[in-house]
Amino acid sequence: MSMAGTAANPSPLAQDGAAEALHIESLHKKFGDLHVLKGVSLSARDGDVIAIIGGSGSGKSTLLRCINCLENPTSGVIRVNGEQIRLKADSHGHTIPADRRQIERIRSRLGMVFQSFNLWSHLTLLENVIEVPVHVLGVKRDKAIAEAQTLLDRVGLAEKRDVYPAYLSGGQQQRGAIARALAIQPRVMLFDEPTSALDPELVGEVLKVIGDLAREGRTMVLVTHEMKFAREVATHVVYLYNGLVEEEGPPEEIFGAPKSERLKQFIRSIG
Amino acid sequence: MELLSPVPPGWGGSLLRGLLSSVEIAVGAFGLGLLIGICGAYGKLYGGPIAKDLWAVYTTIVRAVPELVLILLLYFAGTDLINRVLVMAGYEPINISGLVAGILVLGFVQGAYSTEVIRGAILAIPQGQIEAARAYGMSPILMLKRITLPAMLPFAIPGLANLWLIATKDTALLAVVGFNELTLTTRVAAGATKAYFTFFIAAGALYLLLTLVSNVFIRRIERWARRGMPSTAGA
Numbered sequence: 067m068s069m070a071g072t073a074a075n076p077s078p079l080a081q082d083g084a085a086e087a088l089h090i091e092s093l094h095k096k097f098g099d100l101h102v103l104k105g106v107s108l109s110a111r112d113g114d115v116i117a118i119i120g121g122s123g124s125g126k127s128t129l130l131r132c133i134n135c136l137e138n139p140t141s142g143v144i145r146v147n148g149e150q151i152r153l154k155a156d157s158h159g160h161t162i163p164a165d166r167r168q169i170e171r172i173r174s175r176l177g178m179v180f181q182s183f184n185l186w187s188h189l190t191l192l193e194n195v196i197e198v199p200v201h202v203l204g205v206k207r208d209k210a211i212a213e214a215q216t217l218l219d220r221v222g223l224a225e226k227r228d229v230y231p232a233y234l235s236g237g238q239q240q241r242g243a244i245a246r247a248l249a250i251q252p253r254v255m256l257f258d259e260p261t262s263a264l265d266p267e268l269v270g271e272v273l274k275v276i277g278d279l280a281r282e283g284r285t286m287v288l289v290t291h292e293m294k295f296a297r298e299v300a301t302h303v304v305y306l307y308n309g310l311v312e313e314e315g316p317p318e319e320i321f322g323a324p325k326s327e328r329l330k331q332f333i334r335s336i337g
Numbered sequence: 338m339e340l341l342s343p344v345p346p347g348w349g350g351s352l353l354r355g356l357l358s359s360v361e362i363a364v365g366a367f368g369l370g371l372l373i374g375i376c377g378a379y380g381k382l383y384g385g386p387i388a389k390d391l392w393a394v395y396t397t398i399v400r401a402v403p404e405l406v407l408i409l410l411l412y413f414a415g416t417d418l419i420n421r422v423l424v425m426a427g428y429e430p431i432n433i434s435g436l437v438a439g440i441l442v443l444g445f446v447q448g449a450y451s452t453e454v455i456r457g458a459i460l461a462i463p464q465g466q467i468e469a470a471r472a473y474g475m476s477p478i479l480m481l482k483r484i485t486l487p488a489m490l491p492f493a494i495p496g497l498a499n500l501w502l503i504a505t506k507d508t509a510l511l512a513v514v515g516f517n518e519l520t521l522t523t524r525v526a527a528g529a530t531k532a533y534f535t536f537f538i539a540a541g542a543l544y545l546l547l548t549l550v551s552n553v554f555i556r557r558i559e560r561w562a563r564r565g566m567p568s569t570a571g572a
Contacts, residue, residue, distance in 0.1 A: 136472055166476070174474030184465035187565040188487045198473045201483055230565035250473065 084111040086148060087254050087285045088133065093142030095128055102128045103139070104309040110254065110302075113283045117296035117317070120306035121332060126289045129306065130258050133287065134176045135169050138162050146172050147253050174202050177247030181259040183239040185231035191218065191242045192227040195249045203250060210249070217245040221275050237268030241275055248279075255279070255286040262291060293336050297321045305329050340532050341539055348526040348536070355522030356543050359508040362439045362518060367504045369444025371497070374451025375486070381456050392452065399449035405510055411442040412514045435516040443507055447500055454496035458489035490562040498555045505547050519543060 088110040095103040102125045110116050118126045131137040133144060135151065138161050144151045151172060154164035163169035185194050195214040199205040205213075218224050221241040231239050240260060247255055260276065261269045273295050280286060280299035290296050296303060296317065303320040305313045305328075313326045324330045341349045380392040399407065416438060420430035462485065470484040512521035519540055527536040 134472055136468060170474040170476055172474070173472060176472070178469070178472040180465060180469065180472075182465050184463075184469040186466050186469065186484060186488065187463070188490075188562075189565070197483065198475075201479060202474050232565055232567050 084113055086110075087112050087114070087146070088287065089143070089145040090129075090133070091143040093129065093132060093144070094140045095125070095132055095137060096140045102309055103132070105142075106306070106309070106311055108304060108311070108314075110285055110287065112285050113301075114285055115280045115299055115301045116287045117300035117303045118287065118289045118306060119291075119293065119296060119303060119332075120312075123308075124306040125309045126306045127258055130256055130287060130289050133254075133256060134173045134178060135163050136178075146176065170202075174198065174250060175253045177250055177252030177255045179240070179243050179247050179255065179257045179260050181262050183231070183236070183243045183263070185239055185243055185246070187231055190228050190230055191223060191234070191245075194231065194242060195246050198246070198250050214245070214249055217248050218242070220248075221245045222271075235268060236264045237271045240264065240268075240272045244272075244275055244279075253285065255284055257286060257288040257290070259289050259291065291336070293321065293333070305332065307332075340526075340530055340535055348522075348530070351522050351526060352519065352536070352539060352543065355517060355519035356547070358436070358516070359505065359518040359520075360547065361436060362443060362508045362511065362516075363501070363504040365436075365440035366443035366447050366507070367501050369440060370447025370451045370500065370504070373444065373448025374455045375481075377448060377452030378455035378459055379481075381452065382459060396449045396452050399446055404446055404507060405513065407446055408442050408510050408514065411445060412438055415442070435511070435514070438514075439508070439511045439516050439518075443504060443511070446507070447504055450500055450503075451497070454493055454500065455489065457496070458493035459485060461492040462488045487562075491559070491566055494555070494559045494562055498551075498559075501551060501555070502548060505551070506544065 086109060088108075090109065091107045092105045093103050093107065094101070094105055106125070106129055108116065118129060120126045128137055132139045132142075133146070135144075139153070140161055149168075149172065152164040152168060153161050156162045185191075186197065189197060192211065192214055195217060196205075196207070196210040199210040199213070200207050215224065215227070218227055221244055223238060223242055223245065226234060226238060226242070231242065234242065244260075257276065261272050264272060269292070273292065276286075276288070277295070277299050288296070288300070298317075300317045303314060303317045304311055305320060305324075305326070307326075307328050313320065313324065313329045320329070321333060324333060341347055341352070377392050377396065380388045381396075384392065402410075416433050419433065423430055466484060466488055467480070470480045475483065508518045509520035511518055512524065515521070523536045523540040527533040530536070
């Protein structure tokens with residue numbers, strides 16, 4: 067992984083030969099007059115766990131949501147798995163994906179986990195997990211169900227397969243949402259503050275699942291407020307301030323020996 | 338009572354045939370209205386500026402003009418217009434059946450109300466569920482079929498149930514254009530036998546029966562549509 071946009075200091079991981087999973091270059095995002103991202107670059111190789119940290123309004127969630135064009139970037143380059151997302155300007159001058167099929171295909175390989183879970187309320191847990199494999203990826207239903215069982219078992223929800231999301235606790239819903247993301251065999255997993263909407267006593271069970279995934283070498287980008295967790299599982303930490311990368315590096319440096327005054331202050335205030 | 342006997346000289350058979358015609362038209366019109374409503378709701382929510390304006394004109398006009406006027410207008414002017422176009426294009430004028438015309442006219446009216454019911458229901462879906470569908474690469478059509486329609490259904494059922502019951506009764510308006518539905522049949526029977534009270538009570542009972550049977554189905558459909566939602570009873 068390496069990070070442009072700051073000083074030219076290629077991360078040591080950049081040379082380890084793993085394939086590039088994600089590459090973002092000088093990404094800008096404006097909402098009207100509000101300039102949220104002001105030229106952010108980052109890339110992830112297979113097995114990287116990138117934690118994006120930063121204060122409220124730093125643009126960290128927007129950055130994550132630009133990766134699969136849930137928010138359309140104003141300008142910049144996004145490459146997933148070596149394939150660049152083609153963008154074009156619409157009649158209002160907004161940037162949108164140029165090829166609907168391309169963006170749909172790319173999205174179907176990015177497993178997104180949301181802050182508010184966003185399980186489909188009219189489908190049972192099992193139906194939620196097999197929905198995308200069966201209807202988007204064209205996996206046979208029997209096969210998808212067998213795989214979903216394994217995944218639900220793994221996140222500790224095997225008993226709950228026929229329960230509707232509204233009858234599950236927040237922690238169970240989020241673990242179910244992680245199973246839904248895993249079911250598409252994602253190239254990269256995207257976590258958007260996965261524990262921020264949870265009651266404190268439920269955070270642990272979700273972090274444990276995410277931690278296990280990180281340790282088994284899943285490629286992931288994680289926006290989080292859980293600094294202790296980020297320090298434990300991330301291979302690379304990016305501190306975003308006011309739409310720019312203020313500082314980045316291995317977790318021990320970012321948390322142990324921060325250079326930037328703002329980052330020092332941020333870590334103190336969180337900590 | 339022998340006036341209501343299902344075999345002639347009793348008029349019961351005619352009344353039941355009238356009821357059947359009414360139900361046919363109501364089903365057709367409600368279905369057509371639902372289709373128009375889904376398109377209209379999508380057009381109003383996600384369409385371009387021109388589509389939005391066109392749908393707004395449609396729903397405003399249809400909901401502003403009394404249904405009886407619309408029915409007379411669309412039935413006579415509509416069939417006339419179609420035939421003029423056909424003649425101009427060099428075809429023979431056609432005779433549009435009362436059933437088809439009734440379904441088209443009432444469906445057109447129902448569509449305007451459906452549009453608003455469905456639009457409101459789509460807006461009531463938690464936005465995150467739509468976003469999740471996008472984030473996982475669903476195409477717009479797949480999303481409509483798999484997520485938007487089933488997720489909006491629980492919010493739409495009360496409004497749509499209203500529309501269905503209104504559709505069953507609006508069929509009576511087609512009596513004015515001479516279509517043999519339940520109300521016109523009743524009037525004919527009553528006029529021929531002078532037993533006005535008997536026949537209109539009988540017709541009223543049939544409309545009530547239709548509503549009661551509908552309610553049973555509506556309740557079932559609603560329970561099914563709300564399967565993922567915790568019951569509000571006792572909450």
